[in-house]
Amino acid sequence: MAQLSPLLATRWSPHAFDPIADLTDAEVASLLEAARWAPSADNTQPWRFLLGRRHGEAYKRILTNLTPANQRWAGRASALLLGAHATTGPAGGPLPHAAYDLGQAVAHLTVQATALRLHVRQIAGFDAAGLRADLELPPEVRPHVVVALGRLGDPLSLPEDLRLRELGLRRRRPVADLLLG
Numbered sequence: 001m002a003q004l005s006p007l008l009a010t011r012w013s014p015h016a017f018d019p020i021a022d023l024t025d026a027e028v029a030s031l032l033e034a035a036r037w038a039p040s041a042d043n044t045q046p047w048r049f050l051l052g053r054r055h056g057e058a059y060k061r062i063l064t065n066l067t068p069a070n071q072r073w074a075g076r077a078s079a080l081l082l083g084a085h086a087t088t089g090p091a092g093g094p095l096p097h098a099a100y101d102l103g104q105a106v107a108h109l110t111v112q113a114t115a116l117r118l119h120v121r122q123i124a125g126f127d128a129a130g131l132r133a134d135l136e137l138p139p140e141v142r143p144h145v146v147v148a149l150g151r152l153g154d155p156l157s158l159p160e161d162l163r164l165r166e167l168g169l170r171r172r173r174p175v176a177d178l179l180l181g
């Protein structure tokens, strides 16, 4: 395999999070700082986040709106971070790259999480309308992803099907498959 930074080589998305561990305020600040410094189209920085910390009201509201399959494991994460993006710029124009920009911000956050020995699993399986209502999101913002954050937990704590996935080999297409032409 070609050389990869340890920060990228060691990143992976667990289902098993430590159900006791909390994130420190410094860790949360560091994660958001990483997202803040992501590149974006015309530097529009359209990402918006809503942080739910374990036992908090926002956490409960985010968790309730995940699909049942995701609720099986996500309630052990230390934090559930909603990632959303603005749909229009300050002058009211469209932001065609906003979802791409949000993805880059979350990627930055994920790398920073790895540097802090934290883990991340992103979640697209949620009820967007329910989240919008329960979190009273402004209409100009589109919820796009939920980011489960925390310290690695014990895979043995998972239901059997998730445990098998957790301990199984991760696979990727060969680079040749990514190249067009």
Ligand SMILES: Cc1cc2nc3c(=O)[nH]c(=O)nc-3n(C[C@H](O)[C@H](O)[C@H](O)COP(=O)(O)O)c2cc1C
Pocket: 011, 012, 013, 014, 070, 121, 122, 123, 124, 125, 126, 145, 170
């Ligand atoms: C946009 C996005 C949406 C995802 N949605 C879910 C999800 O709803 N539930 C889930 O368990 N994992 C979800 N994942 C995690 C992926 O399944 C995981 O990243 C992928 O299998 C690769 O594994 P790795 O991150 O360990 O390399 C999502 C990841 C991304 C980037």
